[in-house]
Amino acid sequence: MPQPLGIVDLVWKGRGIPFSPDSGKIKLGGMKNTAIPYGRQVGRAITFEPSEIEVKTVLEKGQSVSELYGLEEGELVVLCDTGQTYTFREAFLIDSITLTANKGGEITLKFAAGTWQEVVAS
Secondary structure: OOOOOOOEEEEEOOEEEOOOHHHOEEEOOEEEEEEEEEOOEEEEEEEEEOEEEEEEEEOOOOOOHHHOOOOOOEEEEEEEOOOEEEEEEEEEEEOOOOEEHHHOOEEEEEEEEOOOEEEEOO
């Protein structure tokens, strides 16, 4: 029986980031076709679309927000329980951090990155 993707782990600059299972979104960027309409025709242009990774974590007692947020690039690794590992070598956080008090100090982390590398383990 095939195993669908279930558990995903996120490692940002060597530190594991636990997040809500239903909050993770990973968009693998890369080259794509973009529709270019002209007159009553449409052509295509190949453009690059950035990768986007968004998760919701929580602020724990004694934890510093600065451990999570910074303006510099770093390595972001996404580990899937189905054997795929996606590495984004020059990822960076976009958007500032907003704490949501009524949800256990929930923090949304949004990353952007360029190209990625995939390793598939069987």
